[in-house]
Amino acid sequence: MRRVVLTAALFAAATAFAQQPPAAPAKARSMQEILDASAPADWRDLDPANTLYLELDSGRVVIELAPHAAPEHVANIRALAKGRYWDGLSINRAQDNFVVQWGDPAEEEAKRKPLGEAKARLPAEFTFGAKGAPFDRLPDVDGWAPEVGFSAGFPAARDPRRGIAWLAHCYGAVGAGRDVAPDSSNGSELYVVIGQSPRQLDRNITVVGRVVHGIERLSVLPRGTGPLGFYEKAEQRVPIRSIRLGSELPAGERLPLQALRTDTALFAELVESRRNRRDAWYQTPAGHIDLCNVPLPVREKPTKQ
Numbered sequence: 001m002r003r004v005v006l007t008a009a010l011f012a013a014a015t016a017f018a019q020q021p022p023a024a025p026a027k028a029r030s031m032q033e034i035l036d037a038s039a040p041a042d043w044r045d046l047d048p049a050n051t052l053y054l055e056l057d058s059g060r061v062v063i064e065l066a067p068h069a070a071p072e073h074v075a076n077i078r079a080l081a082k083g084r085y086w087d088g089l090s091i092n093r094a095q096d097n098f099v100v101q102w103g104d105p106a107e108e109e110a111k112r113k114p115l116g117e118a119k120a121r122l123p124a125e126f127t128f129g130a131k132g133a134p135f136d137r138l139p140d141v142d143g144w145a146p147e148v149g150f151s152a153g154f155p156a157a158r159d160p161r162r163g164i165a166w167l168a169h170c171y172g173a174v175g176a177g178r179d180v181a182p183d184s185s186n187g188s189e190l191y192v193v194i195g196q197s198p199r200q201l202d203r204n205i206t207v208v209g210r211v212v213h214g215i216e217r218l219s220v221l222p223r224g225t226g227p228l229g230f231y232e233k234a235e236q237r238v239p240i241r242s243i244r245l246g247s248e249l250p251a252g253e254r255l256p257l258q259a260l261r262t263d264t265a266l267f268a269e270l271v272e273s274r275r276n277r278r279d280a281w282y283q284t285p286a287g288h289i290d291l292c293n294v295p296l297p298v299r300e301k302p303t304k305q
Contacts, residue, residue, distance in 0.1 A: 028272075028273060028276075028278045029269070029273065030273065030279060031274065031295065034266060034273060035270075035297060037266070038260070038266055039266075042260060042261055043258040043260055043299070043301075044153070044259055044261050045256075045257075045258055045301065046212070046246070046257045046258070046259065048246030048247040048249075048254060049078075049245060049247040050064060050065040050246075051064055051065065051247075051257075052065065052243055052245060052246070053242075053243065053245075053246060054102075054214075054240065054242075054243050055240070055241040055242045055243070055244075056091075056217055056239075056241060057238075057239065057241065058217045059214060059217050060213070060217075060255075061214035061215065061218060062212050062213035062257060063174055063209050063210070063211050063212065064153075064154075064209050064210055065208055065209040066151075066152065066209045066210075068128065068133060068134075068152050069125070069128050069151065069152075069156075069165075069166070069167050069208075070125040070128070070167075070176075070206050070207065070208045071125070072119075072123060073122055073125055073176050073185070073187045073206050074208055076118045076122060076186055076188075077208060078245060079116065079117045079118040080116070080118045080188060080243075081244055081248070082248065083116030083118065084242070085113065085116060085243075086103070086242070086243040087240065087241070087242045087243070088239070089104055089105070089240050090102065090105055090237035090238055090239050090240055091218075091221065091238035092105045092224075092230060092231055093228065093229050093230045093231065094194075094223050094224050095195075095223065095228055096195065096223045097194075097195030097196055098193070098194070098195045098198065098229065099195070099229075100191065100192050100194050101177060101189065101190070101191040101192075102238075102240060103177070103188050103190065104188065105234070105237060115186065118186065118188070119186060120186055121183060121184065121186055122185060122187070122206075124185070124206060125206040126166060126182070126203045126206060127164040127165065127166040127203055128164070128165055128166065129164065129165070130159070130163050130164055130165040131163055133152075133165055134152050135147075135149050135150070135156065135158055135165060136149045136150045136151075136262045136267070137149035138150075138291060138294070139271075139275075140275070140288050140290075142290075142291060144157060144168075144202060145157030145158065145168075145202075146158065146160065147159070148168070148291040150262035150294075150296075151165060151167070153259050153261070153262055153296065154167050154207075154209070155167065155168040155170040155210075155292060155294070156168055157202065157291070166202055166203050166207070167202075167207035168199060168202055168291055168292065169193055169197055169198050169201045169202055169205075169207065170193065170292035171194070171195075171197060171215075171292060172210045172212075172215050173192065173207050173209075173210050174193075174208055174209045174210055174211060175192075175193075175205045175206060175207045176189065176190060176206045176207075177190065177191055177205070178205060178206075187208065190208070194215070194218060194219040197290075197292040199292075210296075212257060212298045213255060213298060221238060224236070255300060256300050256301040257298055257301070258298065258299055258300070258301050259296065259297070260297040260299075262296070271289065271294055274293070274294060274295065275287060275288060275289040
């Protein structure tokens with residue numbers, strides 16, 4: 001008898017629940033609302049020792065370096081910056097929908113600027129060990145790698161079976177140009193991606209960092225008319241005033257930049273807000289996002305937090 005009464009009670013409760021309208025889902029926050037709700041702990045300060053300031057006539061470009069992914073290249077880039085290697089050199093290439101590249105325009109080795117304390121040749125650092133490396137994985141599949149996500153805040157990919165990871169060629173990625181030999185780069189010739197993400201370059205060139213401020217000063221440069229977008233005349237080249245490490249600049253001359261951390265619940269919500277756009281304009285949420293379409297917000301540190 002007790003079992004019958006209990007069964008009847010459960011049936012009545014289930015019937016009552018079924019008759020109630022389902023609770024309205026919580027309204028998804030927009031990306032701006034998510035960022036507005038962020039806490040100081042959701043952001044990280046850029047390390048001045050791993051930040052480059054590229055000064056052009058048009059203004060400043062800031063690059064965050066990735067020593068965990070390319071330690072020897074980053075060490076060489078630091079040495080080049082400390083030795084004022086790039087001062088007075090130029091941007092020599094602007095290829096539409098691809099890259100902007102800078103360094104010494106001299107083609108003959110004997111006429112090229114000395115590297116100073118930097119090394120003339122480095123081993124290829126196309127990948128780095130995945131074990132122990134930070135990696136915040138995206139939920140979606142990728143055509144270029146078994147897994148994609150973010151490593152220390154940089155777009156990255158990973159192959160767990162092989163135990164390797166690498167930084168991805170997303171918009172704003174900075175890499176070290178090389179010749180045919182894999183170990184023919186030294187960080188003196190750098191490029192930045194200004195077009196559709198050329199992921200075919202992944203694991204073929206060493207990626208050393210990404211532009212976090214001022215990329216528009218590079219992406220709007222006149223396109224070169226020579227092969228691969230190189231400027232054909234000296235007067236077309238864009239002069240470089242200087243490249244300095246943030247740690248070499250007085251604190252008052254640095255930009256107090258912060259990048260949104262990628263290992264937080266807030267960032268996971270931001271990713272979901274971009275995977276499934278629910279604002280009024282969108283009629284069909286995609287349910288998928290490409291690695292290089294995930295925004296990586298950077299801001300100036302608020303004076304009051």
